[in-house]
Amino acid sequence: MDKFLIKKFIAIVVSLVSCFIIVMASAVVVNNIIVASQITAATPHELNGSSANYADVREEEEPQTVALPDLNILLLGIDDEANLPDVIMVITYDGENNAIDIISIPRDTQVVMTQIEMDMLSDAGRWFPNHGVVKMNELHAHAGLALGHHVLSHRIGNILGIEFDHYVILDLDVFRDIVDAVGGIYMDIRPEGMFYNVNNAVGGTIEVALPGGRQLLDGAMAEQFVRFRQYRDGDEGRIRANQEFMREFFIQVLGSEQIMSNAGILVTSFITHVQTDFGLMDALRYLGAADALNPHDIDFYTLPGQPSEFPRPGATANTSWFIVDQTAALGLMNQIREDNVRNNSGMDIQVGDDGGDDDI
Numbered sequence: 001m002d003k004f005l006i007k008k009f010i011a012i013v014v015s016l017v018s019c020f021i022i023v024m025a026s027a028v029v030v031n032n033i034i035v036a037s038q039i040t041a042a043t044p045h046e047l048n049g050s051s052a053n054y055a056d057v058r059e060e061e062e063p064q065t066v067a068l069p070d071l072n073i074l075l076l077g078i079d080d081e082a083n084l085p086d087v088i089m090v091i092t093y094d095g096e097n098n099a100i101d102i103i104s105i106p107r108d109t110q111v112v113m114t115q116i117e118m119d120m121l122s123d124a125g126r127w128f129p130n131h132g133v134v135k136m137n138e139l140h141a142h143a144g145l146a147l148g149h150h151v152l153s154h155r156i157g158n159i160l161g162i163e164f165d166h167y168v169i170l171d172l173d174v175f176r177d178i179v180d181a182v183g184g185i186y187m188d189i190r191p192e193g194m195f196y197n198v199n200n201a202v203g204g205t206i207e208v209a210l211p212g213g214r215q216l217l218d219g220a221m222a223e224q225f226v227r228f229r230q231y232r233d234g235d236e237g238r239i240r241a242n243q244e245f246m247r248e249f250f251i252q253v254l255g256s257e258q259i260m261s262n263a264g265i266l267v268t269s270f271i272t273h274v275q276t277d278f279g280l281m282d283a284l285r286y287l288g289a290a291d292a293l294n295p296h297d298i299d300f301y302t303l304p305g306q307p308s309e310f311p312r313p314g315a316t317a318n319t320s321w322f323i324v325d326q327t328a329a330l331g332l333m334n335q336i337r338e339d340n341v342r343n344n345s346g347m348d349i350q351v352g353d354d355g356g357d358d359d360i
Contacts, residue, residue, distance in 0.1 A: 068095035099297040106322035109136040131313040171273035176219030250295035304328035
């Protein structure tokens with residue numbers, strides 16, 4: 001499977017599932033081990049008595065009904081060969097409402113490196129162009145895997161006016177494993193089906209062959225769905241289809257018993273394909289929140305700005321760029337915060353920009 005051709009949407013799905021399902025699944029396993037060890041250590045009298053039994057042990061493990069701390073997480077889906085992120089996302093978790101807001105950061109976002117960023121790369125012995133004008137995903141590549149998430153956290157944090165609590169870096173190969181592990185995803189394929197066969201100079205042949213109608217997509221079929229590109233309205237159709245798949249994924253997976261029955265596969269995929277500082281204790285802390293998460297409380301946004309084309313410094317050929325609207329970016333974060341506060345107060349409002357273009 002060619003990771004370069006597995007575009008942004010796959011990384012989005014993998015990122016979210018890894019952060020809010022796979023980590024939590026591993027926490028469930030560890031939690032069960034902890035409970036089992038407590039039962040094993042108990043004396044027969046304690047186990048048979050009225051004041052100490054299995055139910056009591058489980059009851060003691062029940063989480064308190066207090067709001068969890070909010071979280072800001074930087075998510076990167078990376079082709080580990082090129083070290084260029086196929087996805088750059090910000091996930092904000094609202095602990096008061098147990099809701100998630102997701103902001104997609106376009107890969108082509110123009111970055112004029114600051115002196116602090118240049119010093120960070122120079123001190124690490126990393127190369128970057130002297131003019132310091134690069135794309136967001138190129139900034140990560142120049143910084144390298146060990147330093148990249150630090151540099152991007154600094155840059156994106158300044159754009160949105162936030163600080164990051166954790167990062168998650170994902171190998172895109174995990175996509176098939178996760179879809180298969182949860183038993184597949186049901187999707188309504190357009191009546192005429194999805195058929196596509198093209199030879200790409202970089203990635204070789206891309207073949208999609210999905211008949212029309214509602215059907216269960218396994219990992220390989222789901223990969224075909226998200227790689228399909230021939231829509232009548234071009235990129236808008238692809239984005240709409242990707243959003244549809246994402247929503248169906250969350251709705252079907254978050255309530256699926258397949259998660260625990262395949263916990264071993266999910267944990268193995270997490271260990272193999274994910275690099276993060278979101279530790280086991282963090283997972284245990286947010287275990288109840290993940291279990292209660294409503295897929296409809298996940299809202300999607302795109303970093304405000306406009307696409308543009310102009311040459312790089314010293315070059316003549318045009319390059320595609322995304323120019324951030326800094327004022328609107330800060331306004332977006334304020335809107336998310338205000339909407340979450342209103343939600344918590346019980347006001348009936350509409351949150352999110354579900355119809356927007358989240359392409360990166």
